[in-house]
Amino acid sequence: MILVVAPPARSRRSGGARQALVAVAQVRLMILSLLFGFGTLVLVGKLALLALWAEPATARNLNAVLLPPRGDIVDRHGAPLARSIDAWAIAVHPNQVIGDKTALAQKLAALIPEQSAGHYYAMLNSGGNFGYLKRRAMPELVNAVNALGEPAIEFQREPDRLYPQSALAAHVLGFLDVTGHGKYGMERVLDAQLTDPARRGQPVPLSLDLRVQAALENELGSAMASFQAAGAAGVILDVRTGEVMAMVSLPSFNPNAIQGEVPRNNVTQARYELGSTFKPLAMAAAIDSGTVTSMARRFDATAPIRIGRFSISDDHPQRRFLNIPETLIYSSNIATARIADLMGQAPMEALFRRLGFDAAPEVEIEKAGTLWPSHWGRLTTMTTAYGHGIAITPLQLATAYAAMINGGIHRPATMLKVDKTPTGTRVFSESTSARMRQLLRLIVTDGTGKKADAPGFRVGGKTGTAERPGKGGYSANMNVSTFAAAFPMDAPRYVVIAMLDSPIGNAQSAGQRTAGWTAAPVVSRVVMRTGPLLGVIPDSSRDVDLSELKRLIWTGPHGVVASDR
Numbered sequence: 001m002i003l004v005v006a007p008p009a010r011s012r013r014s015g016g017a018r019q020a021l022v023a024v025a026q027v028r029l030m031i032l033s034l035l036f037g038f039g040t041l042v043l044v045g046k047l048a049l050l051a052l053w054a055e056p057a058t059a060r061n062l063n064a065v066l067l068p069p070r071g072d073i074v075d076r077h078g079a080p081l082a083r084s085i086d087a088w089a090i091a092v093h094p095n096q097v098i099g100d101k102t103a104l105a106q107k108l109a110a111l112i113p114e115q116s117a118g119h120y121y122a123m124l125n126s127g128g129n130f131g132y133l134k135r136r137a138m139p140e141l142v143n144a145v146n147a148l149g150e151p152a153i154e155f156q157r158e159p160d161r162l163y164p165q166s167a168l169a170a171h172v173l174g175f176l177d178v179t180g181h182g183k184y185g186m187e188r189v190l191d192a193q194l195t196d197p198a199r200r201g202q203p204v205p206l207s208l209d210l211r212v213q214a215a216l217e218n219e220l221g222s223a224m225a226s227f228q229a230a231g232a233a234g235v236i237l238d239v240r241t242g243e244v245m246a247m248v249s250l251p252s253f254n255p256n257a258i259q260g261e262v263p264r265n266n267v268t269q270a271r272y273e274l275g276s277t278f279k280p281l282a283m284a285a286a287i288d289s290g291t292v293t294s295m296a297r298r299f300d301a302t303a304p305i306r307i308g309r310f311s312i313s314d315d316h317p318q319r320r321f322l323n324i325p326e327t328l329i330y331s332s333n334i335a336t337a338r339i340a341d342l343m344g345q346a347p348m349e350a351l352f353r354r355l356g357f358d359a360a361p362e363v364e365i366e367k368a369g370t371l372w373p374s375h376w377g378r379l380t381t382m383t384t385a386y387g388h389g390i391a392i393t394p395l396q397l398a399t400a401y402a403a404m405i406n407g408g409i410h411r412p413a414t415m416l417k418v419d420k421t422p423t424g425t426r427v428f429s430e431s432t433s434a435r436m437r438q439l440l441r442l443i444v445t446d447g448t449g450k451k452a453d454a455p456g457f458r459v460g461g462k463t464g465t466a467e468r469p470g471k472g473g474y475s476a477n478m479n480v481s482t483f484a485a486a487f488p489m490d491a492p493r494y495v496v497i498a499m500l501d502s503p504i505g506n507a508q509s510a511g512q513r514t515a516g517w518t519a520a521p522v523v524s525r526v527v528m529r530t531g532p533l534l535g536v537i538p539d540s541s542r543d544v545d546l547s548e549l550k551r552l553i554w555t556g557p558h559g560v561v562a563s564d565r
Helices: 012-053 059-066 101-111 117-124 139-146 185-189 191-195 210-226 275-289 324-329 333-343 345-354 378-384 394-405 430-446 515-530
Strands: 080-092 131-137 153-162 182-184 231-238 244-250 305-307 310-312 460-470 473-487 494-501
Touching: 080 139, 101 117, 101 139, 117 131, 131 139, 131 153, 139 153, 182 185, 185 191, 210 231, 210 244, 210 494, 210 515, 231 394, 231 515, 275 324, 275 333, 275 345, 275 394, 275 430, 275 460, 275 473, 305 333, 305 378, 310 333, 310 378, 324 333, 324 430, 333 345, 333 378, 345 378, 394 430, 394 473, 394 494, 430 460, 430 473, 460 515, 473 515, 494 515
Parallel strands: none
Antiparallel strands: 080 131, 080 153, 231 244, 231 494, 305 310, 460 473, 473 494
């Protein structure tokens, strides 16, 4: 018996459904293809439009992206003084902390000791959303904090301003405010230029020489510590251009870590009665006005001058008539006052106004006005001739001395490097300037400034010791000791000012606190250290011809320098 099995019949309904699914899939695929093609067409069209109508990228646009947000400041030789960097900031989200807050606070205090564990614990429990733990963090610190493993601690990169020389030239450079704009010093002065996309790529050179700045700051700092002075100031000025090669004000600050109030700039913001440093200026005015026509002319210094209830005396009186060289080398207040009295108010006042003593110093950074006499009577004319009754800044004294020895041209000081010599204003005749170079050199070789001499550099200058004014009048125990110098005197290049506020005598100064013992030695050391850096090579075979003046100095039993003021 044969069994025949027939195959099952195909369902027409099942085959039709499959064909329908295939058709739907094909439709969907076609739709996707059309959408993709349309999207591609739109993209190609957009690119075509951009290619046809968009402005091409320029080097300027590229630079705006690649340049730092703020330009660099450099010294006259290109050494960096201020630059922008990408710094690390460590922050925390207190409301997201998941670890033990007590333990975390202790670990943070160990790694970031600027604050206590209690401070960090309070911060972590504040419930706030965000707070900085440390800004300007070093990479090593970032790694150490990251190793704590707390997810709520965040590490950010942010632009920051770095002053690689730390506190060096801090009063000149200044610093930024919290918005990143200049708040003080040349950072404030140059703010627009340093943030301009078109100019911030080019570093701005200052007039400073970093090497000279470091030497002046070191010597003044050592003297301030040695004599326990309340403050110090110093400046080195190019007599031909007015460029400030170095400017030091102590105490200083670190612009990388501003804390509290910034101390004033003693060179441009502090006004001092600068004592006998004014005597050469008064003498130059007397020569220019025709009051003094001969170096041999003598003036009575035998006894103090009394005007009403005031008396003008010498600290170490010679008690005789003094000629012009002797008046300066013995630093006689009496003889200087008599010369000023003979000259009269008008020439003296006119000179001081031409030198800018009646206004704030002409310089870019922060400055203060002078203390100008309210009444120019006979006594004022006499006392201002030896630096009492008028208060100016050390920078103004520097520009005045520059004019006195550079041929007679007064030029304002500048903190920027200059390409050509400014025109300036004539305030002394060339012949008077030449005579003052002789007299200033004589003060160092034979007078009160002997301790300022630097072998081979032909230093000239004048001591100035002025009692410090206070609430009850002038203090007999506190003074401002200044030495104003220039070198080399046969072809002047630079003025050097060194000032100590309220120095205390020590063994180094034989117990003396006057300028000849305190400020003058600072100038000597500064000149020897900075002269070669400034291109002045010591030469013992050259000097100013002083033979004419030396013949006028009396060498009798009392003909010795007794004053160092």
